[in-house]
Amino acid sequence: MAVTLTETAAKHVRNFLEKRGRGLGLRLGVRTAGCSGYAYKVEFADEVREGDTLFESHGVKVLVDAKSLPFLDGTEVDFTREGLNERFTFRNPNVKDECGCGESFSV
Numbered sequence: 001m002a003v004t005l006t007e008t009a010a011k012h013v014r015n016f017l018e019k020r021g022r023g024l025g026l027r028l029g030v031r032t033a034g035c036s037g038y039a040y041k042v043e044f045a046d047e048v049r050e051g052d053t054l055f056e057s058h059g060v061k062v063l064v065d066a067k068s069l070p071f072l073d074g075t076e077v078d079f080t081r082e083g084l085n086e087r088f089t090f091r092n093p094n095v096k097d098e099c100g101c102g103e104s105f106s107v
Contacts, residue, residue, distance in 0.1 A: 001073045003028060003055050003062050009079040009088065010058030013044075022046060025061030028077065029068040037106040038071060042088050070094075071107055 005013065005026070017023040023044045033039035048054060051066040064072055075092040094107045 001053070001069060003057075003064055003069075003072050003074075004076050005057040005060055005062060006076060006078040007058050009077050010060040012079040013060045017044065020044065024048065025063060026077075027052075027063045027065075028072060028075075029065050030071045040088075040090055041068075 013026050017025075023046055025045050027041075027043045027045035029041040030038045031041050045061070045063045048063060049065065052063045053066070053069055055062040055064070062077075071094055072092065074094065075090055078089045078091065080087060080089050096106050
Protein backbone atom coordinates (compact mmCIF):
# COMPACT_ATOMS: atom_id res chain seq x y z
CA MET A 1 0.00 0.00 0.00
CA ALA A 2 1.23 3.47 -0.81
CA VAL A 3 0.08 7.06 -1.09
CA THR A 4 2.54 9.43 -2.75
CA LEU A 5 3.01 13.11 -3.53
CA THR A 6 4.48 14.61 -6.66
CA GLU A 7 7.54 16.80 -6.17
CA THR A 8 5.32 19.86 -6.78
CA ALA A 9 2.84 18.80 -4.08
CA ALA A 10 5.64 18.00 -1.63
CA LYS A 11 7.24 21.40 -2.21
CA HIS A 12 3.89 23.14 -1.57
CA VAL A 13 3.36 21.22 1.68
CA ARG A 14 6.92 21.91 2.89
CA ASN A 15 6.54 25.64 2.14
CA PHE A 16 3.17 25.82 3.90
CA LEU A 17 4.43 23.98 6.98
CA GLU A 18 7.43 26.30 7.14
CA LYS A 19 5.19 29.39 6.98
CA ARG A 20 2.83 27.85 9.52
CA GLY A 21 5.71 27.27 11.91
CA ARG A 22 4.63 23.79 12.96
CA GLY A 23 3.28 20.53 11.62
CA LEU A 24 4.30 16.97 10.95
CA GLY A 25 3.03 16.58 7.39
CA LEU A 26 -0.12 16.16 5.34
CA ARG A 27 -3.18 14.18 6.48
CA LEU A 28 -5.36 12.64 3.76
CA GLY A 29 -8.70 10.93 4.13
CA VAL A 30 -12.12 10.44 2.60
CA ARG A 31 -15.54 11.36 3.90
CA THR A 32 -19.05 10.51 2.77
CA ALA A 33 -20.23 13.42 0.63
CA GLY A 34 -21.56 14.57 -2.71
CA CYS A 35 -23.62 12.81 -5.31
CA SER A 36 -21.05 10.07 -6.02
CA GLY A 37 -20.40 8.95 -2.46
CA TYR A 38 -16.97 10.14 -1.23
CA ALA A 39 -14.91 13.31 -1.14
CA TYR A 40 -11.26 13.84 -0.26
CA LYS A 41 -10.22 15.42 3.04
CA VAL A 42 -6.90 17.25 3.13
CA GLU A 43 -5.47 18.87 6.23
CA PHE A 44 -2.11 19.50 7.79
CA ALA A 45 -1.16 16.97 10.47
CA ASP A 46 0.36 17.96 13.80
CA GLU A 47 0.47 14.43 15.24
CA VAL A 48 0.23 10.76 14.38
CA ARG A 49 -3.11 9.37 15.53
CA GLU A 50 -3.91 5.82 16.52
CA GLY A 51 -4.63 3.80 13.37
CA ASP A 52 -2.74 6.14 11.04
CA THR A 53 -0.48 4.73 8.36
CA LEU A 54 2.55 6.90 7.69
CA PHE A 55 4.12 7.27 4.26
CA GLU A 56 6.96 9.53 3.22
CA SER A 57 7.17 11.09 -0.23
CA HIS A 58 9.84 13.56 -1.38
CA GLY A 59 10.69 14.28 2.25
CA VAL A 60 7.09 14.94 3.35
CA LYS A 61 5.17 12.72 5.75
CA VAL A 62 1.70 11.66 4.53
CA LEU A 63 -0.71 10.25 7.12
CA VAL A 64 -3.82 8.27 6.21
CA ASP A 65 -6.38 6.91 8.69
CA ALA A 66 -7.24 3.22 8.62
CA LYS A 67 -10.79 3.70 7.24
CA SER A 68 -9.60 5.86 4.34
CA LEU A 69 -6.59 3.76 3.33
CA PRO A 70 -8.46 1.21 1.18
CA PHE A 71 -9.98 4.10 -0.82
CA LEU A 72 -6.64 5.91 -1.22
CA ASP A 73 -4.21 3.04 -1.79
CA GLY A 74 -2.12 3.78 -4.87
CA THR A 75 -3.14 7.46 -5.03
CA GLU A 76 -0.71 10.11 -6.21
CA VAL A 77 -1.42 13.66 -5.01
CA ASP A 78 -0.35 16.62 -7.13
CA PHE A 79 -0.65 20.37 -6.60
CA THR A 80 -1.84 22.41 -9.58
CA ARG A 81 -2.26 26.08 -10.40
CA GLU A 82 -4.64 27.29 -13.09
CA GLY A 83 -4.80 31.06 -13.29
CA LEU A 84 -5.67 32.29 -9.81
CA ASN A 85 -6.89 28.86 -8.69
CA GLU A 86 -4.67 26.34 -6.95
CA ARG A 87 -5.56 22.97 -5.46
CA PHE A 88 -4.50 19.44 -4.71
CA THR A 89 -5.47 16.95 -7.43
CA PHE A 90 -5.70 13.19 -6.99
CA ARG A 91 -4.73 10.37 -9.36
CA ASN A 92 -6.58 7.56 -7.63
CA PRO A 93 -6.64 4.15 -9.35
CA ASN A 94 -9.59 3.05 -7.16
CA VAL A 95 -12.04 5.64 -8.55
CA LYS A 96 -14.75 4.09 -10.71
CA ASP A 97 -16.81 7.24 -11.33
CA GLU A 98 -16.83 10.95 -10.49
CA CYS A 99 -19.71 13.38 -10.26
CA GLY A 100 -20.09 16.04 -12.93
CA CYS A 101 -18.82 18.86 -10.72
CA GLY A 102 -15.72 16.88 -9.70
CA GLU A 103 -16.35 17.19 -5.97
CA SER A 104 -17.02 13.54 -5.21
CA PHE A 105 -16.18 10.04 -6.44
CA SER A 106 -17.21 6.42 -6.10
CA VAL A 107 -15.15 3.25 -5.80
